Amino acid sequence: MSELLDLVGIFVFALSGALMGVRKRLDVVGMAVLAEITALGGGIVRDLILNVRPAAFQSLGYVLVPVVATVIVFFWHPHVARVMPAILVLDAAGLGLFCAVGTEKALDYGLSPLHATLLGVTTAVGGGMLRDILAGEIPTLLYDRQLYAVPATLGSAVMAWLSSAFGLHGWPATLAAAVLAFGLRLAAMRRNWRAPLARGLTE
Amino acid sequence: MSELLDLVGIFVFALSGALMGVRKRLDVVGMAVLAEITALGGGIVRDLILNVRPAAFQSLGYVLVPVVATVIVFFWHPHVARVMPAILVLDAAGLGLFCAVGTEKALDYGLSPLHATLLGVTTAVGGGMLRDILAGEIPTLLYDRQLYAVPATLGSAVMAWLSSAFGLHGWPATLAAAVLAFGLRLAAMRRNWRAPLARGLTE
Amino acid sequence: MSELLDLVGIFVFALSGALMGVRKRLDVVGMAVLAEITALGGGIVRDLILNVRPAAFQSLGYVLVPVVATVIVFFWHPHVARVMPAILVLDAAGLGLFCAVGTEKALDYGLSPLHATLLGVTTAVGGGMLRDILAGEIPTLLYDRQLYAVPATLGSAVMAWLSSAFGLHGWPATLAAAVLAFGLRLAAMRRNWRAPLARGLTE
Structure with a gap:
């Protein structure tokens, strides 16, 4: 179950990497590299910091799902872009x-x-940052003002709090934290909540 | 004492990261990310290469000081820029x-x-290089011609030499090496010492 | 023998890093940093993922050869560029x-x-990707359409297959895989084999 959810997350992140490749007119190799790094980069950085072998290098599915995403985007990218919402x-x-x-x-x-909160956020946003750097852009996260890292931070903090204060582990806590971050992110998109610029900078 | 000096170094590097964020018109999330990565990036890369868990993920102060620097720059960045010297x-x-x-x-x-010398230099300049890459710029270090990595290299080499040739350890050797690199860097700024371009390139 | 071949590979990759430094008008410090990272970056990433101390930090030759390459490019870069083929x-x-x-x-x-195939490719192309990112460019590999990662992938796959299916190890298998990737890369250059863009993108 948890493995399946992981693969869904990897698939979606890989789609965004391959689509970035189309947008920047990269060839199919570039699309595949962006798909792999977007999907797996955050988890690899997390595991390097935890000083364990990255999970991406121990699972077949983690490596193959971005290949599938690349193939889909390669042939059907106008349709994929249409279902972007x-x-x-x-x-x-x-x-x-x-x-x-x-x-x-x-x-x-x-x-x-x-x-743990800091590393949870790194896991969630690291792959997208690597995608943008490889594509020659400033990471969207840094300037976009849409709330993206903030929902991830709150979700991670709740996860860490449930676990350390109440000893809650496993899927109930994971689900609660994931749903919270998911809901906040959706609300931020819908209501256009924005992060402020430094004081005195005009919009 | 050593911990306090570390925190001062982290604070200063975090200020430079957050100020880069203001200069590039990033939002407050981008400022905080740049502050954290500028301050902690060099040490994290060092610890990954040494194959130990990064010190930044074991100390509260290391993570919180860049947050403080971000808040200061957010509210008072015109003043911070004025005290840039x-x-x-x-x-x-x-x-x-x-x-x-x-x-x-x-x-x-x-x-x-x-x-050890190579890794010492990496510790000193790694965070600033990551800051520039994230901000979409070529690392200043690579083209600026002001001597920045060279003082760090000499300081690191003296540290390695005091330690391996004389068995000097702890704060006397650290202080001597740090003061040497500090002094050389100040002299390079004041006298405008410059690194050469490849032979035949016009200035 | 294997150590010698390694040093030749490191030397060539370091030349390409230092030459990129000249092309972007970096100073000698920037040239040396690009030479070191181009030559050693792929292997360092590989060793971080394998969770072992990078080989580059245990060998004198690995660190010094890029310095030699930098000196050569610094003084004789017009000649080096002439022998680019x-x-x-x-x-x-x-x-x-x-x-x-x-x-x-x-x-x-x-x-x-x-x-192992994925990590072999990472070893081969990682340094060049880091070189391009540091120089402020999208990695050539991603958009160039010349086959570069594909020969490396086939060579790595053959190496993994010889080893896991036939128990072949050591220099015969290494040589066979290296020669295959080398030959495919040369053929791709000569015959201008190209990776496709996503369907529907005009050339």
Whole structure:
């Protein structure tokens, strides 16, 4: 179940990587590289910091799902772009899931709640940042003002709090944290909540 | 004492990250991400290479100080920019400190003096390079011609040499190496010492 | 013998890094940083993922060869650029060698053939991607349409297959895989084989 949810999150992130490849007119190799790195990058960074072998290098599905996403985008990208609103919702689900799972793994390896929260956010947003850097752009996350890292931070913090204050583990806590981040991200998109610029900068 | 010096270095590097965020018109999330990565990135890369869990994920202060720097820059960035000359001096102090501490940690983990020097420099300049890449710029270090990596290299080499040739450890050696790199960096700024371009390139 | 071949590959990749530095008008520090990272980056990423201390931080030659390459490019870059066709052939040899050696090391550390192939490709192309990112460009690999990662992938796959299906190890398998990737890369250059763009994008 948890493995299946992981694969859904990886698939959605891989779609966004391959679509970025189309938008920047990369060839199919570039699309595949972006799909793999967008989908797996956040988890790989998390596991490097936890000093364990990355999960992406121990699972067949993690590596093959981005290949499937690349093939789909390669042949049907106009249709994929047309269903982008649906993909944004799936991306929000992936964001929620990855921050919750990342925080949980960090707690399992003995990090403090604060550091586990930080690493959960890294898991959720790391792949997208690597995607943007490879595509020659400033990571969207840094300037976009749409709330993206903030929902992930709150989801991760709730996960760390449920686990350290109440001893809640496993799928109930993961689900609660993931749903919270997912809902906040959707609300931020719908109501156009925005992060502020530094004081005095004109909009 | 050593912890306090570390925090000062982290604070100064975080200020430079958050100020880069203002300059590139990033939102507050982007400012905080740049502050964290500028301040902690060099040490994280060092610890990944040493194959130990990054110090940044074991200390509350390391993670919270960049948040404080972000808040200060968010509200008072015109004043912070006005005291930039003072910040450049502090940055030189951070550079000296980080190269000495990084080299010492590398020696403690059994690296040769040459490799410890390389890793000391990486500790000192890695965060700033990551800041520039995330902000969509070529790292200043690579083209700026102001001597920045060179003082760090000399400081790291002296640290490695004091330690391997004389068995000097702890704060006297660290202080000597840090002061050397700090002094060289200040002299390079004041006298405008410049690194050469490849032979035949016109200025 | 294997160490010598490694050093040749490192030397060639370092030349390409230092030449990129000249092309972007970086100073000598920038040239040296690009040379080191281009030559050693792929192997460092491989070793971080394998969770072992990077080989580059245990060998004097690995660190010093890029310094030599930087000095050569600094003084004789017009000549180096003139022999670029020869360097492209050497680069193809480095590509073949690095993908074979990287795959073998990954298998030695217990990765599955699929994951070892992926890590072999990462070893071969990682340094060049880091070089381009540091130089402020989208990695050539992603958009260039010349086949570069594909020969490395086939070489890595053959290495993994010889090893897992026939128990072949050591230099015969490494040589076969390296020569295959090398030959495919040369053929791709000569016959201008190209990777496709996503369906419907005009050339």
